[in-house]
Amino acid sequence: MNKTIVLASNNAGKIKEFNALLGDMGIDVKPQNEFNVEEAEETGLSFIENAILKARNACAHTGLPALADDSGIEVDYLNGAPGIYSARFAGEHGNNDANNALLLEKLDGVPELERTARFHCVLAYMRHKDDPTPLVFHGVWEGRILTSTEGQEGFGYDPLFYVPECGCSAASLPKEVKNQISHRGKALKQLVSAFQQQSAAQQGTPF
Numbered sequence: 001m002n003k004t005i006v007l008a009s010n011n012a013g014k015i016k017e018f019n020a021l022l023g024d025m026g027i028d029v030k031p032q033n034e035f036n037v038e039e040a041e042e043t044g045l046s047f048i049e050n051a052i053l054k055a056r057n058a059c060a061h062t063g064l065p066a067l068a069d070d071s072g073i074e075v076d077y078l079n080g081a082p083g084i085y086s087a088r089f090a091g092e093h094g095n096n097d098a099n100n101a102l103l104l105e106k107l108d109g110v111p112e113l114e115r116t117a118r119f120h121c122v123l124a125y126m127r128h129k130d131d132p133t134p135l136v137f138h139g140v141w142e143g144r145i146l147t148s149t150e151g152q153e154g155f156g157y158d159p160l161f162y163v164p165e166c167g168c169s170a171a172s173l174p175k176e177v178k179n180q181i182s183h184r185g186k187a188l189k190q191l192v193s194a195f196q197q198q199s200a201a202q203q204g205t206p207f
C-alpha cells in the first residue's frame with residue numbers, strides 16, 4: 001500500500017506515534033505542516049466532530065486523503081472534564097505543563113479510588129473533502145490520575161496518567177509499549193484492519 005495520507009495534526013507527540021505505527025505498514029503519512037495547512041478550528045462538541053473537521057480541512061487544502069485524531073482525557077471526579085477541551089484546559093492551547101498543573105490542583109486531596117480517568121482517541125479518515133462517509137474509529141485507555149508527575153516519555157497528560165495494567169505512568173512506558181496499548185494504538189489497529197479489508201475487497205485498489 002503505497003499511498004500518501006496527510007496527517008491532520010500539529011502535535012509533535014501524536015505525529016511520532018503515528019509514524020511509528022503506520023510507517024511499518026507501508027502507509028506514508030505526511031504531517032499537514034509539510035503542505036502549509038492552516039490549523040482547523042475545533043468548534044465541534046464531540047471528539048468525532050472535531051476529528052472530522054480536522055480531516056476535512058486537511059483534505060480541502062491538499063486534495064489528498066487525510067487522517068485526523070481528536071483525543072483527550074476524561075476524569076470522572078471532574079464529570080468528564082477536560083474531555084474535548086483537554087488541549088486548552090488551562091487556557092492556552094497546548095500548554096502541557098499548565099494543563100497538568102491545573103489537573104493536579106483540581107484533584108488536590110481526592111483519594112486514589114476517586115481519581116479514575118481514561119484517554120479517548122477518535123480517528124477520522126476522509127478520502128476527499130466532500131467524502132460523505134468518513135471512517136471513524138475510537139480507542140479508550142483506562143487509568144487514573146497520579147498525585148505528581150512521573151516519567152519522561154510521551155507527551156501531554158502522560159506523566160500524570162497511571163496505567164494499572166503496567167503499574168507505572170504512561171510517561172514511564174517505552175514508546176513501543178505505549179503504542180501497543182494506548183487509546184491511539186487501539187484506534188489505529190481498527191483503522192489498519194479496515195484498510196486491509198477494503199483493499200482486499202477492491203482487489204488491490206488501496207482504500
Ligand SMILES: O=c1nc[nH]c2c1ncn2[C@H]1C[C@H](O)[C@@H](COP(=O)(O)OP(=O)(O)OP(=O)(O)O)O1
Nearest residue numbers: 009010011069070071072073086087155156157158
Ligand atoms: O497519548 C496521549 N498522551 C498524553 N496526552 C494526550 C494523549 N492523547 C491526547 N492527549 C492530550 C494532549 C492534548 O491536551 C489533548 C489532545 O488535543 P487535540 O486537540 O486532539 O490535539 P492537539 O491540539 O494537541 O493537536 P491537533 O489537534 O493538531 O492534532 O489530549
Ligand SMILES: [Mg+2]
Nearest residue numbers: 011042070087
Ligand atoms: Mg487540537
